[in-house]
Amino acid sequence: MKRMLINATQQEELRVALVDGQRLYDLDIESPGHEQKKANIYKGKITRIEPSLEAAFVDYGAERHGFLPLKEIAREYFPSNYNAHGRPNIKDVLREGQEVIVQIDKEERGNKGAALTTFISLAGSYLVLMPNNPRAGGISRRIEGDDRTELKEALASLELPDGMGLIVRTAGVGKSAEALQWDLGFRLKHWEAIQKAAESRPAPFPDPPGKQRYRTCLP
Known part of the structure; x- marks a missing residue:
């Protein structure tokens, strides 16, 4: 029972x-009088690399620098000549002063800065677009039976650029392929706008180039 x-x-x-x-x-966690930043997107700059923590600290315009773990660094930020042999060393992956587009994964708590990720998620009405995470995606685990089969068929017909991932939310049940493609089109335009904004200004952005708030969805 729900x-x-x-x-x-x-x-x-x-x-x-x-x-x-x-x-x-x-x-969903709301703090009256406190601006919620979870899922907001910023352009930040790497200020410190901590090999012992396998993480980097990022200045994204907040008072406290954000915490970016190695596992949350997309391959696009690795050096072009990087050859992985086993687990990557974060000092070989990032450099201080490097600019990255990050998303708030967890809000600041106490004296700890926000947890960040470079794997961006753009939530729409029916879909969640992951523009730099091709390994992620699929259909919400809460969708079962015939609904799941129909959505698989609709997903196969969508025009999704290479290198991107896509999740269908429960709100997508019963929607046509055309409706899903319409929602996807808006997410793609959103991502394009974020990239253009990031190219136009140096980090850190005091305000996110692609600001969004949505409820935490657990597929």
Whole structure:
């Protein structure tokens, strides 16, 4: 049975969770008076590389620099002549002063900066576009049976550029291939606008070039 759980016991934070039985599939955290930055996109600059943490720190315009783990660095930021032998060394992958487009994965907590990723996700009405993550994608695990089969057929007909990934959200159930392609077209234009904005200005951006907020979707 699907339920909505609301926790408003703390004045500084409101939590809304959607559960199906014992499984959490949607979580939204609101902090009144505090601007939510999760999923916002920024152009940042690498300020420090910490091999012991397998991570880099990124100045993206906030007071605290963001934390970018090695596993969240897309291959496009690796040197063109990089040859991987086993697990990459972050010092061989990034350099201080390098500019990257990042997305807030987790909000700042206490004295810790935000957790960042370079694997961008652009959420639409029916789809989530991952423009630099071709390995990701598919159909939400909450979609089953005939709905899943129909969406697989619709997905196969979509015009998705090489090197990109795509997830169909539950809202995409029952939508035609034309409707899905329409939503995809808007996400592609959004990504193009982000890239153009990033090319036009040096990092860090004080405000995100592609600002968006959406609920955390757990496929």
